[in-house]
Amino acid sequence: MSHPDQERDQRVFQEHRNLLFSVAYRILGTAADAEDVVQDAWIKWSAADRSQVADPKAYLARIASNQALARLRSARHQRETYVGPWLPEPILTSGDTADDVTHAESVSMAMLVVLETLSPLERAVFVLKEVFGFSHAEIAEAVERSEAAVRQAAHRAREHVQARRPRFTADRSRQRAVTERFLAAATGGDLNTLMELLSPEVTLWTDGGGKVRQALRPVVGARTVAAWFAAIGTVTYQGVEPGDMKAALVELNGGPGMVFSGPDRVIATVTFAFDADGRIAAIHNIANPDKLRAVSGGIAHDVRAC
Structure with a gap:
């Protein structure tokens, strides 16, 4: 040729x-x-x-x-x-994806x-x-x-x-505002604000894949889930001291999410689904290191039909 x-x-x-x-x-x-x-x-x-x-x-x-x-x-x-819940592998997405509601939802x-x-x-x-x-x-x-x-x-x-499918989707600015407040409350150990942001029946799914310690069954209820996240700033996690842990707000799978990192690696990602009132109805927390490579690579994907 x-x-x-x-x-x-x-x-x-x-x-x-x-x-x-x-x-x-x-x-x-x-x-x-x-x-x-x-x-x-x-x-x-x-x-x-x-x-x-x-x-x-x-x-x-x-x-x-x-x-x-x-x-x-x-x-x-x-x-x-698989050991514990199997969750999909998170990806960083571009702003163009988030702006296209159909494609953002389909990749959430x-x-x-x-x-x-x-x-x-x-x-x-x-x-x-x-x-x-x-x-x-x-x-x-x-x-x-x-x-x-x-x-x-x-x-x-x-x-x-x-x-x-998730019945309700709060508007994008509301989702981002709730995610920002959740990040500040989790890293600051603010249990009351976390409780306020969570739906009473919120479910937390954690995927460690047997590689890191995570809950093997879903964690249900605002108080238990709030306590889980309020402890972030006080406990050593996967060998990383609280002082060395960084948390950042990023776009994951077409919506706002959080990435937790240690000095040399990404440790976990967290994404949310919202109820009709804009409260957090479900949380997906991925800590299996095998599933964090796409996020660690730092490349944002445009996953629209183009």
Whole structure:
């Protein structure tokens, strides 16, 4: 192949790279696996007879979906034998993602947790249809199923997600204000403010993956959860003294979140789901070091359909 052709093919691939990562991440819930899918797609794209490819975007999305679906099926067993709750891998997202409400919601930790309860096929179909607007016919080709099977899976997935998705989303400025207050209250040990910010039935999910000490079951109730976070400034955590711990407000998974760091590493991330009154209804706390690499890398992802 001539050099200009190679450059053009590389340029076409780079144009759709964000889309491929965005599809794969929502199907898999892990950034590392999504990056592997993008690399696999590049290898297949490089080897393909591109003179036969009428629509590069659809072609690449099909490869990525198929690869992600295969990886998800093989990952299911590992997730079933995981120590404690299995939560998705957090990613830093760009302001553009947060400004797009649909895409921000679809990549939120709360939504990814709901998607985790779908079958692999339902999850792939839901992501391609509801988030990225692919037609049933395009999805059928991507996941190698009949169009009728895809329609059924789409219907089941939509009903399942609607029954379980977080019902309320406080506006973005309210979410950020509550997150800022929570961060100040947690680092300052202010139990009363924490109680005020939490819904009475708040649930805290913690994922240490057996690598670090975390609660193996959800922690429920405002008082218990507030006490958990009020202790942050007073206890040594993962070998890091309170004085050496830094907490920062960042954008995680399309919304405001917190990153806790020691002198040489990211220790944990915290993200929130909000109720109708703008109080915190659910908290997802990820401390498994294997799941913090994407955040440690410091690269923000634009996970919109572009």
